[in-house]
Amino acid sequence: MRIIYFISFLLLPCFLHAQAINQFPEVSSSYAVDSHSTWHLADLKQKEFQAFKQNDKVNIGYNKNAAVWCAFKIKNTQLSKGLKTWLCFNNNHIDSLSLYDGKEIKTIGDRTDARSPFIETLAFELNLQPGEEKIFWVRVKKETSFLDFSYSLENQSYLERKSSRKTALTSFFIGIVFLLLMINGILFLMTKNRLYVYYIGYSILTAFYTAITTNFAKHVLFPEFRFFSEGRVYTGALWYIALSIFLGHFLKLKENQPLKHKLIIVLGALNFLLILVSILLLVFYRDFEFRYIFVLGYIIFLASIVILFWSALIHLKIEKTQAIYALMAFAPQLVWGACLILKTFEIIPQSLGDNWMLFISLYEVFLFGYVLSRNYIDIFLKNNELMQQVIFEKETSLRAISEVQLRERRNIANIIHDNVGSKIAHIIHLFDMKNTKLAKHTITELAADIREISHKILPKALDEGALISSLQSQISSLNAGLTNAKIELFHYDFPDRIDEKWIYDLYLIALEVINNAIKHGNAELITLELYKYPKNYHFQFTDDGLGFDLHKTSKGFGLENIEKRVNYYKGNFEISSVKNEGTIIQINIPSNR
Structure with a gap:
């Protein structure tokens, strides 16, 4: 009995279908x-x-x-x-x-x-x-x-089911389109990228064209409107112009394929001109033979399809991912458009129906909405990564500056401790011994030492812009204490006095370079050259020391600090070094005059 029930259940749709047919x-x-x-x-x-x-x-x-x-x-x-x-x-x-x-x-x-x-x-x-x-x-x-x-x-039930599905699907599509429009509108306000504007315009026209083509506009939105026939033609033409412009910018045809970009613009302009001409003819000269305008419009439409598809194929060699997205979106459009044109000219018996247009449009809008949103997310993540890198660089710079400051303070502390501190103790001892004459003489020596220390730290002449004389004085003092090394200074058309904010930094940079060449490079000859050109100052530091491999050895805090100081003044810092052949450092700083 159960088997009979089961077979009856399976055959029931057939009986109902037969009944419906009868x-x-x-x-x-x-x-x-x-x-x-x-x-x-x-x-x-x-x-x-x-x-x-x-x-x-x-x-x-x-x-x-x-x-x-x-x-x-x-x-x-x-x-x-x-x-x-x-x-x-x-x-x-x-x-x-x-x-x-x-x-x-x-x-x-x-x-x-x-x-x-x-x-x-x-x-x-x-x-x-x-x-x-x-x-x-x-x-x-x-x-x-x-x-x-x-x-x-x-029968009525069949039509009601199909109409309900179509109404629900079209409403869902239009709702999703406007949701994507809102998202991309926000992205445009955040990024100011015009590609989002083109996407919004294209998507709005897609929604209008789909609503008219599927009869949603007449059936649900504007039942008393009488010009949907013309509206379908003109909205479809404008929709495809917008799609062409959007794809042209999406594939960056203006930069990568300028000739095809111009062709797309010209074809779009011709299509828009045909729209204006046909509207004027419909208003003022309804007896015109519109067949030729239809044929010309379809030819332009087909030419645009071919050029865009060709451009997407070529773009595979430039930006593979973007080209694949364009081809994925455009392939169904190409098939649908080609079938429509071939059917119009009666080359094939039947084209894809309006429902295909709905699915293709939904697919395209979804795909490009996803791609644009993903591109923004990728850019956001890259910017976030860049910000983290900038923060890390700032922290590294602060550590480098702190180390330099700490090293300078230690040097000053050692000088004060070794020279000033010991002499002050000696003066106190002389006063205790009531040797006033020798104490006064030692105080005079201490004052001279303090002036010399101050001059070594930052010469007073720098306040007057005398960079060359300050360096010459410091180099003379350094050469006097060196036995196996020599420092030379040359200047060409370099003014004796300059009025530039970076003069103090460059003085300290020169001392840092000299210290590195002697301490780390074991250099025997260190040459400083200063040049003045009409628009910039050029400084070159050369030594014959040990050198190093730039690819294997990091610059270290000293050189990084120098580079950051130069960059602060919008200058250019270059270093070249060969192992066992020495190092050359070149600095260019623009002139403010």
């Missing part, structure tokens, strides 16, 4: 083209009609003010109950559909105030009594455009 009436249909839209209902019996079946595509191509009359002979095969069904037309962008049911006329379409009960299709409700047979006439009208359509008879 509910459909017998139908025969035919159509005739009214080239100038001059026929009336009373004239139709004298016209020649061509038979067609459910879901057969009727395609009259480009038309100008033409109408198509359809005759539907429908019979309710049920003898016991009435039949309610819906006559559906699969093209949501027909200007007007007029159903003639006896004396009753129902009209829906883009050019009318009325709307279809279902977003999925343009549909008329048909009611037939048991065994009744009726003839329904339908007039299909679309001005100055390509016209194709097919029909089918559907």
Whole structure:
């Protein structure tokens, strides 16, 4: 028994489907083209009609003010109950559909105030009594455009399910688009990157185009609006112009592929010009042959697709990741656009439907929204890493400065302890011995020593800008105490007195370099050269010491401190050294005069 129940459960959908099929009436249909839209209902019996079946595509191509009359002979095969069904037309962008049911006329379409009960299709409700047979006439009208359509008879529950899904999906898509717009608007305010503006413009037009194409705008938002046919064409053209501009900046075509960037701009400008011209013609000269504008627009559209796809392929060699993102987003667009164009020119029998456009747009907006947000996050993380590095460099600099200051203080403390401290103790001892004469002489020597120490730490002449004389005096003092080394100073067009803030730092830098060359480099000859050029000062320090490998040995706190001092004055610091061949340090500092 359970097996029977299980089999019955599996077969139930089949029975229901068969029952649903049996509910459909017998139908025969035919159509005739009214080239100038001059026929009336009373004239139709004298016209020649061509038979067609459910879901057969009727395609009259480009038309100008033409109408198509359809005759539907429908019979309710049920003898016991009435039949309610819906006559559906699969093209949501027909200007007007007029159903003639006896004396009753129902009209829906883009050019009318009325709307279809279902977003999925343009549909008329048909009611037939048991065994009744009726003839329904339908007039299909679309001005100055390509016209194709097919029909089918559907039950209400099926149409409601499909319409509910489409409405929910379109609402979800538009909601997500505006959420991404808000996020990217915030990112633009934070970064001032124009790429976010292009993305926002492209996404807004995507949302509008999707709402019109899926019939969401007519069915939900603006049911009384009468110009969705033109709105669909113009919004689609503007949408693709915005997409081209966005992709051009996303792939940085202006910097990397300037010729293709110019072509994209020119094609976009031509498309925009076509929009303006066609609007003016629609307003002032409606009898114009718009076929040529449609054809030219499609050619420009196809050319843009090819150039952008080609640019993305070339960009693989420049920025592989960005190019892959562009290709991933653009490949579905390329297929959809190519199918649309080929279908328009009747090269292929069928193109991808409006739902494909919805999915492709959703996919693109999501992808680029993700990519732009990820790029911002990557930049934020890199900036954060850079800030950490800057903080680390500042801490290192502070430690270096602290060490230099500590070393200088130790030197001063040693000098004071060894010279000043011992002499003061000797003076006190002389006073205790009541040897006033010798004590006065020692005090005089102590004053001279203090002046000399002060001069060594920072010569008074530096206050007057005498850098050369201060260095000469210090070098003479150093040379007097050296046995195996010699320091030389040369200056070329260098002024005796200069008025620059860095004069004190450069004096200390020179002493630091000399100390390093003697202490660490075991140099025998140290040469200092000072040059004055019209826009900058140049200093070169050369020694014949041990040298070092710049790639294997760090600069140390002393050289790092020198470099930081030079950079503070917007100068340039360069060091070159070869092991066992000495070291050359060059410093350039711009002149303030």
